Amino acid sequence: MQEYKYESELVKQELFNDKRLSKRKMFDSRDISIELNTLQNANGSAILTLGKTKVVAGIKIMPETPYPDTPDEGSISVGIELSPMSDPNFGSGPPSEDSIELSRVVDRSIRESKGLDFKKLCIKEGEKIWCVYIDIYIINNDGNLFDACELCALAALKCAKIPKLDDEFKVVKEEYDGHLELLKNPILFTFAKIGDKIVLDPDLIEECASDARFSVAITEDKNLVAIQKGLHGAFKIDEVKNMASTAIKNYDDVFLKFNKILKSKSAH
Amino acid sequence: MSKKKDEVVYFDEKGKRFDGRSQFEIRPITLKVGVIERSDGSAYVEWGQNKAIAAVYGPREMLPKHLADANKATIRYYYRMAPFSVPDRKNPKPGRREIEISKVSGEALSHSVDLEQYPNTAIDIFVTIFDSNAGTRITALLAASLALADAGLPMKDLVSGIAVGKAGGKLIADMNKHEEDASDAVDLPIAMLPNNNDIVLLQMDGVLTEKEFYECLDIAKKNCQEIRELQVSALKEKYSVDFNSGD
Amino acid sequence: MKTIVVPGDLISDKPENGSGIYQKDNKTYSKYVGVLYKGEDTQVVPLHGKYTPREGDMIIGLVVQEDMFGYIVDVKSYHMPYVHKRSIKTEFKPGDLILCQVISVNEIKYMIIDIQAKLEDGILFGVSAKKVPRVIGKHRSMINLLEKYSESKILVGANGYLFVKGGKPNIVKDALEVISKYSQTENLTEKMEGYLKKIKVE
Known part of the structure; x- marks a missing residue:
């Protein structure tokens, strides 16, 4: 993305004075908006914008065979497509290492928070369990796909319905049997290091200017449930402590805004 | 609720289809142009339950270079259905159906764009289906054609289309999934350049008499004219925003 | 209308x-x-589209690649012109911004460009090539307005790349976004003046 090399310099210049090009404060996230449950074939769906980044998550809850070592537990599966429609630099083809990293970080944020009780997703021990498939497509890339995707997945999960099964464990079309229960609300916070300054929720230009990335998922218990450091740069221990504490401090505010939007769209 | 297919009613005593439409009535269509900022051109179309989003990138250098056509641009059309867009979750990897649709759709659009203006380049069109209920390839084409126009490409005309068909013994326009399952179902997607009368996509599944086929073509032509008007409005709407210093 | x-x-x-x-x-x-x-x-x-080269146009380019014999330059068009090292005296490297003139365009729409100068100490911005006349304005009214409020020197390439030096480039960036989005509004230049006065205060 060489055409952003110069705007990146501008970003660094502003940061010298602790100012961001986007006029946000150093640890302010962009505004979010959510369209909930508009996709009828999905069991739950959300279209989320974080600033100008736009992503869509669709949930399909399907009956599957359990893993042999966990015969009475359901599972989740997260797949994120860096769709070439969202950025001129994304190619079509099999998942890249970027899309795999993204998928796995979002997966860990949800899985490790223990928000889903996998034992409740058991249909018949040893035979059938529910697998919650979370598929996410990027529609427009304006930076920080990590936080956008995780929040979008969370929104979609919160309105997801469990399909009804017949006596042969086949899904009955267009009939449902209750909602998916989410016991925790993990929210991912991603920071970018630009020179020696750190900002929360980088947009595309800030991402291009950054050398290192740090993501941490926080739940309402103010615990950390998933962490990922990315890119070639490095963080000092104090910087890591600072980012973790900033994420914890910001949780309530972000969750409040998120919940308000969900309630206004009458989610479960 | 499991009825045998023959017991299903396709037309009630008032001649209404199961979703309340009349024989040739089409489902509501909404269109929006310029929805993906990063792209060169984009559009979003909802047709009934179908939801498609298209992005155009190009003309741009075609790589690998040896595949480029020295005389004109090459359209590369990628039609993809999201795993959650269908009742039974679909593997994200493109299947044979998507590949075939991509081929015929790309060919359809190639006729509408003045490709000779951009030799050795590629015009990439990415269309993703997020929700479906019969007629996705036409919904996708409507979006793709708008995205191409939005990208500023020289075109003969917009590409409009409709799936005409037959179910329960009668010809119908804009089938839905339920009608596709009829024992005598015929699915006939058609796309054309409405002001030019050029048919650029035509496929059929099922059995029709010669007379029925000609009737289908006439129904398609009439609808494509009307749908084109909707596409034109969507394109013009993007430029009708007014700017107030107060914003 | x-x-x-x-x-x-x-x-x-x-x-x-x-x-x-x-x-x-x-x-x-x-x-x-x-x-x-x-x-x-x-x-x-x-109303929108990539840059279509015309003989004589002054454009701004970004050097994206260098090989043994020359440079590949991004000029916001559908093809990236190649400049042979033997035809120029200065050396460039990927990332350099250059001011060029379009010398010729052949039958397969490939352009030959001549490098006039290296552009240093400035920022590169881009708009759709078709919006360049709006950015310049009648008798340069819009571009003069932007230079006045940002206190920057702005060089506008016919291809949609702009080179902005000094002053407050973020004001230029904001203004360009507005011009691009509302390019069809009547009296845009007047309305831009109102908008720029407002954001200068912030």
């Missing part, structure tokens, strides 16, 4: 001369989404 037409719209029942149009069966149709101008000539001026 401007008339906006789209590809395939019937412009005239007779064959007309002009640009952005085509003839079929002795009638004239639009080729683009654009503004229709009917005068001696009939013109449809596209």
Whole structure:
């Protein structure tokens, strides 16, 4: 993305004075908006914008065979497509290492928070369990796909319905049997290091200017449930402590805004 | 609720289809142009339950270079259905159906764009289906054609289309999934350049008499004219925003 | 009131001369989404699109690649021109910004460019090539306005790349976004003045 090399310099210049090009404060996230449950074939769906980044998550809850070592537990599966429609630099083809990293970080944020009780997703021990498939497509890339995707997945999960099964464990079309229960609300916070300054929720230009990335998922218990450091740069221990504490401090505010939007769209 | 297919009613005593439409009535269509900022051109179309989003990138250098056509641009059309867009979750990897649709759709659009203006380049069109209920390839084409126009490409005309068909013994326009399952179902997607009368996509599944086929073509032509008007409005709407210093 | 037409719209029942149009069966149709101008000539001026090179145009380029014999330059078009090292005296490297002139455009739309100068100590911004006339404005009214409020020197390439030096480039960036989005508004230059006064205060 060489055409952003110069705007990146501008970003660094502003940061010298602790100012961001986007006029946000150093640890302010962009505004979010959510369209909930508009996709009828999905069991739950959300279209989320974080600033100008736009992503869509669709949930399909399907009956599957359990893993042999966990015969009475359901599972989740997260797949994120860096769709070439969202950025001129994304190619079509099999998942890249970027899309795999993204998928796995979002997966860990949800899985490790223990928000889903996998034992409740058991249909018949040893035979059938529910697998919650979370598929996410990027529609427009304006930076920080990590936080956008995780929040979008969370929104979609919160309105997801469990399909009804017949006596042969086949899904009955267009009939449902209750909602998916989410016991925790993990929210991912991603920071970018630009020179020696750190900002929360980088947009595309800030991402291009950054050398290192740090993501941490926080739940309402103010615990950390998933962490990922990315890119070639490095963080000092104090910087890591600072980012973790900033994420914890910001949780309530972000969750409040998120919940308000969900309630206004009458989610479960 | 499991009825045998023959017991299903396709037309009630008032001649209404199961979703309340009349024989040739089409489902509501909404269109929006310029929805993906990063792209060169984009559009979003909802047709009934179908939801498609298209992005155009190009003309741009075609790589690998040896595949480029020295005389004109090459359209590369990628039609993809999201795993959650269908009742039974679909593997994200493109299947044979998507590949075939991509081929015929790309060919359809190639006729509408003045490709000779951009030799050795590629015009990439990415269309993703997020929700479906019969007629996705036409919904996708409507979006793709708008995205191409939005990208500023020289075109003969917009590409409009409709799936005409037959179910329960009668010809119908804009089938839905339920009608596709009829024992005598015929699915006939058609796309054309409405002001030019050029048919650029035509496929059929099922059995029709010669007379029925000609009737289908006439129904398609009439609808494509009307749908084109909707596409034109969507394109013009993007430029009708007014700017107030107060914003 | 401007008339906006789209590809395939019937412009005239007779064959007309002009640009952005085509003839079929002795009638004239639009080729683009654009503004229709009917005068001696009939013109449809596209509202958006990549840069189409014309001989003599002054454009701004970004060197993206270097090999043994030359450089590949991004000029916001659908093809990236190649400049041979033997035809220039200065050395460049990927990332350099350059001011060029389009020397010629051949039958397969490849352009030959001549590098006039290296552009240093400034920022690169981009707008759609078709919006450049709006960015410059009638008698340079818009660009003068931008330079006044940002206190920067702005060089506008015909291809849609801009080189901004000194002053407050973020004011230029904001203004360019607004111009791009509302390019069809009447009296845009006046409205921009109001907008720039407001954001200068912030």
